Amino acid sequence: MSAAAWKTKPSWYIVSKLDEAIAPEEERFFAKRMKATTTELNTSHLPMLSQPKAVAAVIMDAAAKVFCGQRQPGSLKRRVGYWM
Amino acid sequence: MAHGGLALRRGRGAASAQSVKNIVLVHGAFADGSSWAKVIPILQASGYNVTAVQNPLTSFVDDVGATNRALALQDGPVILVGHSWAGVVITEAGMDPKVVGLVYVAAFGPDRGEAASEMGKAYPPPPALAAPIVDQQGFMSLPTDVGGEALCVGSAGE
Numbered sequence: 001m002s003a004a005a006w007k008t009k010p011s012w013y014i015v016s017k018l019d020e021a022i023a024p025e026e027e028r029f030f031a032k033r034m035k036a037t038t039t040e041l042n043t044s045h046l047p048m049l050s051q052p053k054a055v056a057a058v059i060m061d062a063a064a065k066v067f068c069g070q071r072q073p074g075s076l077k078r079r080v081g082y083w084m
Numbered sequence: 085m086a087h088g089g090l091a092l093r094r095g096r097g098a099a100s101a102q103s104v105k106n107i108v109l110v111h112g113a114f115a116d117g118s119s120w121a122k123v124i125p126i127l128q129a130s131g132y133n134v135t136a137v138q139n140p141l142t143s144f145v146d147d148v149g150a151t152n153r154a155l156a157l158q159d160g161p162v163i164l165v166g167h168s169w170a171g172v173v174i175t176e177a178g179m180d181p182k183v184v185g186l187v188y189v190a191a192f193g194p195d196r197g198e199a200a201s202e203m204g205k206a207y208p209p210p211p212a213l214a215a216p217i218v219d220q221q222g223f224m225s226l227p228t229d230v231g232g233e234a235l236c237v238g239s240a241g242e
Contacts, residue, residue, distance in 0.1 A: 001144075004195050005164075005178025006186055016190040021168065023207035030171070030193030045190050048167060052122035059123070059187050060130060063104040063163045066185035 006034035012062045013038045014047055014055060021045040037061070104184060106158045109136045110151050110177075112168030112191070114226050119167060133158075144172065151177040158182055166191050 013031035017024050017040055031038040039058050043050045107127055111119040117136040127134045137154045139147040151173055155162060161184040166174035171191025178186050192203055216224045 001172070001176050001194060001196055001198070003179050004175050005183065006175060006188075006193060007195075009178060009183060009186055011186040011188065011193075013188045013193070014190060019190055020211045021213055022190055022192065022210060026203065026207045027190055030188065030191070033195070034188075034193050036188065036193075045168065046119070047189060048120055048123050052126060055189060056123050056126035056130075059107055059127065059163060059165055060132070062185045062187050063107065063132065066104055066161075066163065 006036070010062075010066055011036040012058055014058055015040045016043050016045055016047050017041065018043055019045045104161045104163050105131070105133055106160055106162040106182075107132050107134045108151070108154050108158065108162050108164050109134065110147075110164070110166045110170035110173050111137070111139055112166075112170050113141060114224075115167070139170070139173070144176075147173045148177050152180065155180045155182055163187060165189060168192070 011034045013027070013034070013036035015024055015027045015031060015038060016022075019027065022045065028038075030036075039054070041047050041051050041054055048055045109117075109120045109123070111117055117138045120134075120136050124134050124136065135154050135157065137151050139150050141147065147170070151164075155164070155177065160182070162180075162182045163185045164174045164178050164180075164183045165187040166172075167189040168191050171188045171193050174183075174186055174188070174191075175194055177183070194203060213226070216226055218224050
């Protein structure tokens with residue numbers, strides 16, 4: 001791995017509280033370290049199958065808010081500038 | 085819907101003008117693009133352009149390559165989503181300037197220099213991955229009685 005994108009880009013994280021493939025505590029560690037907007041779901045390792053609406057909601061939240069400058073406002077101008 | 089190893093789906097309608105319209109979904113290990121079959125129609129119905137990457141799962145570099153090819157096809161900024169092992173993939177592929185946000189779904193979120201094989205060692209061993217089957221070529225699979233059951237706890241549906 002050459003670089004970690006979460007260090008420079010806003011991140012969202014879904015923790016699966018009943019996960020038996022990656023420990024929920026480990027997921028919380030990743031989410032906290034990347035300062036992610038975090039959602040915890042009462043589900044297994046496959047939330048996109050058990051709770052697809054909740055997973056889609058998090059993805060759409062990311063799509064709607066990523067340009068709002070609410071997170072990492074210092075990088076907003078750069079991102080908008082790239083696309084405008 | 086297959087195109088160059090990718091499942092391409094274009095939604096109709098309009099996500100709001102200020103929001104990102106492209107979503108790229110990356111599946112995890114022991115899985116494929118159909119992992120996202122229930123999420124894709126919800127996103128499409130809201131007007132998003134959705135691409136589900138089909139990872140070869142032969143190596144980290146190969147999976148990043150497949151994801152980068154999907155990103156190259158996008159016509160604007162992208163939200164890049166990874167499940168499980170694909171958290172490692174999007175952490176690298178997310179450096180593409182088109183990627184403006186990352187969504188980790190029960191996924192690894194490594195830092196530079198951290199290997200996925202090392203990351204779980206500080207935590208109790210996950211039941212789902214306790215006894216993988218390794219064939220003579222080194223490819224791993226999960227036994228259906230153990231892996232399937234442990235992966236799907238709570239997955240009966242909404």
